[in-house]
Structure formats: structure tokens, C-alpha cells
Amino acid sequence: MHFSFGEYKTSIHIRKGIPLIENITGDFGNTILIADENTAHIAAQVSNGRDIHRCILRSGEENKNWQSVESILRAANQAGLGRDCIFIGVGGGVTCDLTGFAASIYKRGCRLVFISTTLLGMVDASIGGKTGFDLTGIKNLAGSFYPAETVYIPLNALSTLPQIEWKSGMAELIKTAILCGDDFLELLFPLAANFDDAPSLLKYDTFRNCIERAVNYKDSVVTEDLYDFGKRMLLNLGHTFGHALESAAGLGRITHGEAVAWGIVRSCELGIALGYTPQARAKKISKLISSFGYECSCPHPLALDAQAILHAIKSDKKKKLGKYSFIVPDESSARIVEIDTDDTKTLVDILAGGITL
Numbered sequence: 001m002h003f004s005f006g007e008y009k010t011s012i013h014i015r016k017g018i019p020l021i022e023n024i025t026g027d028f029g030n031t032i033l034i035a036d037e038n039t040a041h042i043a044a045q046v047s048n049g050r051d052i053h054r055c056i057l058r059s060g061e062e063n064k065n066w067q068s069v070e071s072i073l074r075a076a077n078q079a080g081l082g083r084d085c086i087f088i089g090v091g092g093g094v095t096c097d098l099t100g101f102a103a104s105i106y107k108r109g110c111r112l113v114f115i116s117t118t119l120l121g122m123v124d125a126s127i128g129g130k131t132g133f134d135l136t137g138i139k140n141l142a143g144s145f146y147p148a149e150t151v152y153i154p155l156n157a158l159s160t161l162p163q164i165e166w167k168s169g170m171a172e173l174i175k176t177a178i179l180c181g182d183d184f185l186e187l188l189f190p191l192a193a194n195f196d197d198a199p200s201l202l203k204y205d206t207f208r209n210c211i212e213r214a215v216n217y218k219d220s221v222v223t224e225d226l227y228d229f230g231k232r233m234l235l236n237l238g239h240t241f242g243h244a245l246e247s248a249a250g251l252g253r254i255t256h257g258e259a260v261a262w263g264i265v266r267s268c269e270l271g272i273a274l275g276y277t278p279q280a281r282a283k284k285i286s287k288l289i290s291s292f293g294y295e296c297s298c299p300h301p302l303a304l305d306a307q308a309i310l311h312a313i314k315s316d317k318k319k320k321l322g323k324y325s326f327i328v329p330d331e332s333s334a335r336i337v338e339i340d341t342d343d344t345k346t347l348v349d350i351l352a353g354g355i356t357l
Contacts, residue, residue: 003219005129006226008147012127012215014208018154020048024088024113028052031086032076034099036063039091039117042157046090046115053079057098062252064094064134066142072102076110083107089148092118092165093125093256097140100131104146112148117157119169120257123176123214126151128222128232134251138315139243145227153215155208159199166198168257170292175237175264176214178285179333184213185288192291237327237334238264244312249302261294269298269355271328273346274337279357281329286357298353306351310344 001012013019025031028050035043036059043054055075057068076085087110089099096114103112116126132143158166177184187206194200201207218235225232242263246254265286271277290296303309313324323338324347339347349355 001215001219003223005147005222008129008149008226010127010147010149010151010219012151012153012219014153014155014212014215016154016156018042018045018157019115019152021046021050021052022048024150024152025086027086030081030084031088032072032079032081033088033090034072034075034095034102035090036060036095039095042115042117043090046088053081057095059094060252061094061134061246061256064098064251066133066135068098069102069133072098073106076102076106081106081110083110086111086113088113088115089126090115090117092116092121096121096125097131097143098133100129100146100148101133101142101144104131104144109146112146113150113152114148115152115154117154118161118165119158120165120172121169122153122155122158123169123211124172124218124235126153127215127218129226130228137247137251138312139246139251147222147226153211155202155211158202161199163198164255166195167293168255170195170198171238171257171261171264171289171294173210173214174285174288174292175235175260176217177210178237178264178329179234180213180217181332182281182284184210185284188288189291192288195292233325233336234327234334236325237329238262238267240313240316240324240326241266241309243316244309245300245303247312247315248308249300254302258294261289261292262296262298262300265289265296265357266298266350267326267328268357269350270326270337270346271330272357273350273355274328276335276337277329278331281331282357285329298351298356306348309351310347313347314341 087103129147132140135141242259268282
């Protein structure tokens with residue numbers, strides 16, 4: 001698949017196996033592989049016995065910070081790499097975000113390739129060019145738009161993925177299905193029945209079709225709106241509430257996907273309160289999220305209280321001109337709604353558990 005994102009062009013390859021370095025680039029000496037402790041062994045597979053420069057980061061959301069970005073930049077500079085070098089990010093959402101940001105600023109921009117090894121990375125983080133890192137306890141406070149020139153999606157990499165990572169990624173697949181429509185949502189209900197043994201999903205054609213459909217949908221949105229001024233904002237469904245939960249609970253205590261799933265349920269409640277989300281559709285979405293085993297209750301067991309999450313929402317980067325932006329499901333997809341920053345009663349009621357489906 002080939003897509004154009006403004007001035008950027010991206011090729012996406014959904015395949016079974018891990019690509020080898022000779023299939024990615026012929027200039028081995030002008031390449032650096034970036035992975036974390038969990039994907040270092042996959043980076044070794046990619047190297048295929050070649051002496052390739054590498055940078056191995058500490059894993060986890062708590063290490064999605066400037067120090068990790070600096071580690072990548074230092075490693076590339078110490079390797080003597082020029083502006084024409086290739087940064088190859090091997091891993092999930094955190095690694096892709098860090099590698100992408102580092103590539104966007106190294107000598108004012110170098111080439112970028114992703115080998116996405118998690119479900120979250122495959123259906124969301126590796127596609128569309130959003131990069132960044134957490135700063136001052138705020139999720140993705142710093143970042144850039146810098147699409148990779150090539151993205152590899154090796155499905156076999158999911159076979160050894162821990163259940164918690166499957167759970168994180170499935171939330172983004174659910175989010176995309178909500179945006180695409182109820183026919184996509186219906187495809188996910190049978191998958192929930194086998195989710196206790198998530199790697200078993202790899203044997204179902206439906207699962208691969210869902211990934212392909214999610215990739216195509218995100219690519220179509222980003223093609224239309226790379227810099228997130230319009231339609232791309234819909235991809236933030238569940239994220240304003242979810243990012244606030246991550247920040248309030250302490251970054252790294254809950255996975256991004258689990259927070260987004262919780263945030264989608266809150267978005268349904270907000271949509272009902274504002275008159276945009278039909279009760280029946282909200283209940284269907286909530287039922288699907290619950291069937292995958294996500295925590296849906298409010299207040300969340302890891303959250304401090306409604307005011308702590310509201311405080312985190314106030315720091316959300318999508319706030320502008322005195323209004324909070326939220327995405328809520330509607331009859332067939334979702335829509336953008338805005339709430340005045342001085343009118344938070346509905347938000348507090350939702351976050352305190354006062355509004356339920």
C-alpha cells in the first residue's frame with residue numbers, strides 16, 4: 001500500500017515475517033536500529049548477522065522522555081551518521097514515537113523506517129507521522145509531524161506479545177471500528193470471545209482484515225488532514241479522557257490502550273449528555289469494550305478523583321481558544337464537540353460517576 005501525506009510518501013507492507021536489513025536498505029553503514037529492551041532481539045533478527053549501529057532504549061511509558069530522545073541522537077552522532085542516514089524504529093508505540101521525533105530533528109531531518117511489533121503500533125502509532133514524548137508529566141507534550149517513508153507490519157511479531165500489549169492495541173482497533181461504522185464493530189465481537197488467548201486471533205482471516213481496514217482508514221484520514229486541523233481530530237476519540245487518566249494515575253501505571261478504552265466509554269457518556277450519541281449505540285460500544293475485559297467503571301480504580309482528571313484535561317494540548325475539544329460517537333461515526341473551559345459541570349459529573357450508560 002502506498003500513501004501520500006502532504007509532501008511525504010509512505011509505503012506500508014503487511015506481511016507475516018520480520019524484514020531483514022538487506023530488504024530495507026543496501027547501505028548498512030548508514031543505518032541505525034532503535035529498539036527497546038523488549039524488542040532488542042527483533043532488532044538482532046533484522047540485522048541478520050550484519051554489524052549495524054544500534055541504540056537500545058529502556059522500555060515503558062515512563063521512559064518516553066527527552067533522555068531517550070537524546071540517547072538516540074547521541075548514538076547516531078557517535079556512529080558518524082550523516083543527514084542521509086536511516087533511522088529504523090523497531091517496536092511499539094513508544095519506540096515509534098521516540099524514533100520518529102529523533103529522526104525529525106537529527107541534522108534537521110533524516111530518513112525514517114518503522115518495523116511495528118505491537119498491535120497498537122500496527123493500527124495506529126506507526127502510521128501518519130505523529131511523533132513525540134512526555135514532558136513535565138503531560139502525555140506527548142512535545143512532538144512533531146514526520147511520517148516514515150516505509151512501515152513494515154510483521155504479523156508474526158504479535159505471536160509472543162504479552163496479553164497486556166494485546167489489550168493496549170485492541171483499544172485502538174475498537175476506536176477505529178467506531179469511526180468506520182457498525183459493520184466494522186460487528187466484526188470485533190467474535191474476536192472478544194477468544195481474547196483470553198489473544199495470539200490465537202492470528203489464525204483468523206477476520207483479524208487480518210480488521211488490521212488492513214484500520215490501516216486504510218487511518219491512511220485515508222491522514223491523507224486528507226496530516227496536521228490535525230480537521231478530520232484527523234476524530235482519531236482522538238477517547239484520548240482526551242484517556243490521556244488525562246494516564247497523567248492523573250501516573251504515566252506508566254496504565255497502558256495507553258486501557259486508558260483509551262476507558263476514555264471511549266466516558267466519551268459515550270458525554271455524547272449522551274450533549275445529545276449527540278444515541279443510547280443504543282453507546283450501549284453497544286460499552287458492551288464491546290467490556291467484552292474485551294477493559295475497566296469501564298468511573299471513577300477508575302487508579303484515578304485519584306474527578307478533580308485530578310479534570311486538572312489533567314486542562315493541560316491537554318487540544319485545548320484552544322478557551323474550549324476543550326472532545327470526540328463523541330454519533331449515529332454512525334463520531335464528531336468533534338467543544339466545551340467552554342469555565343463550564344465543567346458535565347465533565348465533573350461524568351468523572352465522578354454521576355452519568356452512566
